[in-house]
Amino acid sequence: MSFASNHPTRRDQAKVMSRAELTRRLVARLDHEEAVIGGIGFANFELWGAGQRPQNFYMLGSMGLAVPIALGVALAQPSRRVVALEGDGSMLMQLGALATVAGLAPKNLIVVIQDNGAYQITGGQPTAASVADLVAVARASGLAQSAWAADEGDFEEMVVRALREDGPWVIGTRIDSAKPEATTERDPARIRDQFMRGLGVKR
Ligand SMILES: Cc1ncc(C[n+]2csc(CCOP(=O)(O)OP(=O)(O)O)c2C)c(N)n1
Structure with a gap:
């Protein structure tokens, strides 16, 4: 069964x-030192x-850069x-990234x-995500393995599959606007250095 026909x-x-719960x-499913990029907004x-x-x-500073x-x-x-975690506002600002991902087709990427x-x-201003269905946009951009998560269990099933089988994958999640449970420490240089060490490209 294809990803799209198995899920909404x-x-x-x-x-x-809940974004926090998802x-x-x-994160609980990660067991191979997978990289995770949290976008600006409450994703990170x-x-x-x-x-x-x-x-x-x-x-911390720029919209739309989690996927790039x-x-x-x-x-x-x-x-x-x-894995890229990106909010709808940031995704809308950088829609071309989806077509770039489709063109390069990295098997190991999950959006x-x-x-x-x-x-x-920035205060809950509405985006155009209710007008432009972002999963439909991803599919039309050439990313066939794009679908919405029906619920929490469906999301986990999609994540498990995407961590095991060839992508690229796009998993759409609808989330509420609950206040985040944590706040990222604003230390960009430290974040960069730790990430480079985590990826094994800096000692
Ligand atoms: C080019 C640019 N415009 C505006 C901002 C201000 N800004 C920072 S985050 C953000 C909203 C992000 O929305 P979304 O990606 O949907 O994430 P959410 O806040 O809903 O978690 C805005 C408008 C910015 N950082 N960069």
């Missing part, structure tokens, strides 16, 4: 879930809260699985879109 293909078929479930706050790992990178950074890591280290329909960290 429309945003309105997906349950609205992030915890994802919850990644921080789910337990700090040297293979985590927390983007993850793509670079995936191409540089093809034997490592790489998780965290769609709360809002620019939450």
